[in-house]
Amino acid sequence: MRTILRLFLLIAVSLTSQSFAAIDTYEFADEQTRERFYRLNHELRCPKCQNQSLADSNSPISMDLRREVYRLLEEGKNDREIKDYLVDRYGEYILYRPELSPHTLMLWLAPLILLLIGAVALIVLIKRRRLTLAQSSALDTEEQARLDRLLKDSHTATDKDLKARD
Amino acid sequence: MKRVYLFVPLIIFLALVALFAKGLKLDPTEMPSALIDHSVPEFSLPSLVAEERMLSREDLIGEVSLINVWGTWCPSCMHEHPYLMKLASQVPIIGINYKDVRQDAQQWLQKLGNPYVINVFDEQGTLGIDLGVFGAPETYVIDRQGYVRYKHVGVVDERVWLERLKPVIDRLRNEG
Numbered sequence: 001m002r003t004i005l006r007l008f009l010l011i012a013v014s015l016t017s018q019s020f021a022a023i024d025t026y027e028f029a030d031e032q033t034r035e036r037f038y039r040l041n042h043e044l045r046c047p048k049c050q051n052q053s054l055a056d057s058n059s060p061i062s063m064d065l066r067r068e069v070y071r072l073l074e075e076g077k078n079d080r081e082i083k084d085y086l087v088d089r090y091g092e093y094i095l096y097r098p099e100l101s102p103h104t105l106m107l108w109l110a111p112l113i114l115l116l117i118g119a120v121a122l123i124v125l126i127k128r129r130r131l132t133l134a135q136s137s138a139l140d141t142e143e144q145a146r147l148d149r150l151l152k153d154s155h156t157a158t159d160k161d162l163k164a165r166d
Numbered sequence: 167m168k169r170v171y172l173f174v175p176l177i178i179f180l181a182l183v184a185l186f187a188k189g190l191k192l193d194p195t196e197m198p199s200a201l202i203d204h205s206v207p208e209f210s211l212p213s214l215v216a217e218e219r220m221l222s223r224e225d226l227i228g229e230v231s232l233i234n235v236w237g238t239w240c241p242s243c244m245h246e247h248p249y250l251m252k253l254a255s256q257v258p259i260i261g262i263n264y265k266d267v268r269q270d271a272q273q274w275l276q277k278l279g280n281p282y283v284i285n286v287f288d289e290q291g292t293l294g295i296d297l298g299v300f301g302a303p304e305t306y307v308i309d310r311q312g313y314v315r316y317k318h319v320g321v322v323d324e325r326v327w328l329e330r331l332k333p334v335i336d337r338l339r340n341e342g
Contacts (some may be wrong), residue, residue, distance in 0.1 A: 047197070061301065064295060088298070
């Protein structure tokens with residue numbers, strides 16, 4: 001139990017400290033620019049370390065690219081321009097959130113398509129089950145007549161039995 | 167329900183296996199360079215050896231050549247160096263000394279030999295960023311007009327040269 005608790009704590013801690021592995025000191029004109037800087041660094045991918053964002057990585061290339069992002073922010077470039085600048089040099093790869101373009105279309109649409117397939121399959125299944133349930137519970141007229149007859153027979157039978165016992 | 171439907175999960179499973187098997191063989195570090203078929207960027211940086219001399223894009227272009235990004239801090243570059251010495255007689259190699267200390271780099275060339283026709287000293291890595299460099303060594307093939315035609319990330323050895331770089335260079339040379 002204790003180990004489980006510890007493990008849980010460890011996971012919780014590692015989740016909360018979405019750490020800026022690298023700490024550089026940059027001065028910003030205002031809070032808004034600082035936020036844009038952090039947001040951009042989280043959305044841009046370190047070209048060398050593959051599964052880390054620029055904000056996450058301590059590799060020299062990430063440091064350089066953070067400096068570059070800072071420089072471009074200082075120059076008054078907007079987010080779009082900064083991303084384009086980096087895509088021009090490092091390719092689409094650098095964006096953690098790829099643009100919607102012909103060759104990323106599948107990437108963007110696949111979840112939606114899968115969801116649709118799932119939803120359709122679910123609806124079909126539910127409908128089919130309802131249909132079979134309805135069929136099994138409802139009796140057609142012929143069956144109803146047979147049931148009535150059977151019930152009647154059994155009643156008369158029991159009546160006779162009772163009388164016979166007397 | 168038809169019997170055939172029972173095989174649907176198996177077919178999906180096999181399709182996934184095929185997809186993942188292909189994915190396993192892909193090299194995630196191999197990225198298409200954004201610079202392929204783009205011109206070598208403009209820059210103004212000092213030469214590594216002749217410290218006073220400023221170099222620009224025009225100093226690099228004119229011939230089909232290799233651009234090799236290197237640094238003394240990079241162990242793979244040390245590994246690659248002897249082969250570059252051999253290659254130097256077959257193709258002009260332009261060096262970009264990337265994020266290095268000038269004296270260390272000069273000593274390296276004196277001690278181990280200089281395979282480069284010219285060496286750009288890119289201390290801050292600015293030209294590196296414009297080229298989309300993310301590590302060293304990286305080697306580019308440029309054509310006579312200064313367009314990047316091929317990029318290889320990692321060490322250039324005999325195999326890489328024969329299989330990847332030489333065919334591109336031969337083709338570019340024949341284009342005239």
